[in-house]
Amino acid sequence: MSFTVQDVEKFNKELQGKSPLEIAQWAIGIAKNPIVTTNFRPYEASILHIVASAKASIPVIWCDSGYNTPNTYKHAEELITQLSLNVKLFVPKQTTAHRDVVMGVPSIDDSKHKEFTYQVKLEPFQRAMAEYQPDVWFTNLRKGQTALRDSLDIVSVSKDGVLKVSPFYNFTDEQLDVYLKEHNLPNEHKYFDPTKVLGNRECGLHT
Numbered sequence: 001m002s003f004t005v006q007d008v009e010k011f012n013k014e015l016q017g018k019s020p021l022e023i024a025q026w027a028i029g030i031a032k033n034p035i036v037t038t039n040f041r042p043y044e045a046s047i048l049h050i051v052a053s054a055k056a057s058i059p060v061i062w063c064d065s066g067y068n069t070p071n072t073y074k075h076a077e078e079l080i081t082q083l084s085l086n087v088k089l090f091v092p093k094q095t096t097a098h099r100d101v102v103m104g105v106p107s108i109d110d111s112k113h114k115e116f117t118y119q120v121k122l123e124p125f126q127r128a129m130a131e132y133q134p135d136v137w138f139t140n141l142r143k144g145q146t147a148l149r150d151s152l153d154i155v156s157v158s159k160d161g162v163l164k165v166s167p168f169y170n171f172t173d174e175q176l177d178v179y180l181k182e183h184n185l186p187n188e189h190k191y192f193d194p195t196k197v198l199g200n201r202e203c204g205l206h207t
Contacts, residue, residue, distance in 0.1 A: 003163055011155040020046075020167035020179075023154060024054035024138070027165040031136035037061045037125075038140075040068070040076040041193070043168075043176045045185040047140035050167050052083050058138075060085045061128045065120040066096035067105070071190035078186055088132070090124040105194050117195040134162055141166040 015023050028034060036051045036058055038044050051058055062076070080087055092099070099119065106112040141152060141164070154169045168176065180187055 002161055003157055008153075008155055008157060008163075012153045015154050020050045020171075021053060023165065023167040024050045027136050027138065027163070027167075028054045028058075031134075031163075033132065033134050034136040034138065035059045035061050035132050035134040036138035037063070037128075039063065039065075039191075039193070040072055040079065040188060041191040042187060042189055043173070043180070044140055045079055045187060046168055046171075046176050046179050047138060048079060048083055048085060049183055049185055051138045052085060056084065057086055059132055060087045061090065061125075061132065062087050063090045063121060063124040063128060065124075065193075065195070066092060066099075067120065067192070067194050069190045069192055072188055072192075075186060075188040082185075088128065090128045092120050092124055094119060113195075121195050129160065129162075137162045137164050139164055139166050140168060142169055142171060 015026065018026070034055065036047060038048055038060060039062070048060065052060075068076075079085065099116075103112055103116060106116050137158060143152075152164075152166070152169070154166055156164045156166075158164050168179075171179070177187075179185075
């Protein structure tokens with residue numbers, strides 16, 4: 001299934017004013033092979049809850065870099081259990097301990113940082129996408145996160161032609177706080193991503 005610029009514009013016009021659940025249900029309705037990706041960062045509980053509500057068996061692709069904080073791993077286990085998530089785990093081909101010896105965790109200014117990002121995040125993600133070959137990819141992209149994300153909308157198309165759907169695209173942190181509280185969902189604020197370091201940097205999955 002391929003989508004044109006006109007298709008995406010039409011979809012976004014139709015989805016304006018719809019609730020996140022309505023957006024998720026719409027996307028599930030047109031999808032043949034949907035997935036949702038997560039790293040269990042702050043506010044990820046919202047997208048996982050809404051997508052699992054629309055399709056309980058949807059594959060939840062978790063590309064675990066191996067560098068999450070203990071709190072993030074506890075948060076992930078709590079959410080997986082609470083929402084009965086169908087998690088499909090993808091990890092780097094080299095262990096964290098081995099990489100720490102040969103490369104360490106390079107700073108973003110280090111020439112090795114690009115290779116580090118590829119090993120711990122991009123290669124597992126590419127492997128996951130090749131295995132599942134989705135036509136619809138649920139993400140928790142939101143307006144105001146980065147310049148790139150500000151240029152998108154509820155629906156966009158990835159560089160590989162996959163329809164990306166972000167049901168909470170127009171939500172603020174404050175609105176998501178309300179959503180999490182209403183649905184008794186935990187949040188995670190001790191998340192750290194060594195491939196991004198700063199919250200307003202892209203790691204490569206969406207570029």
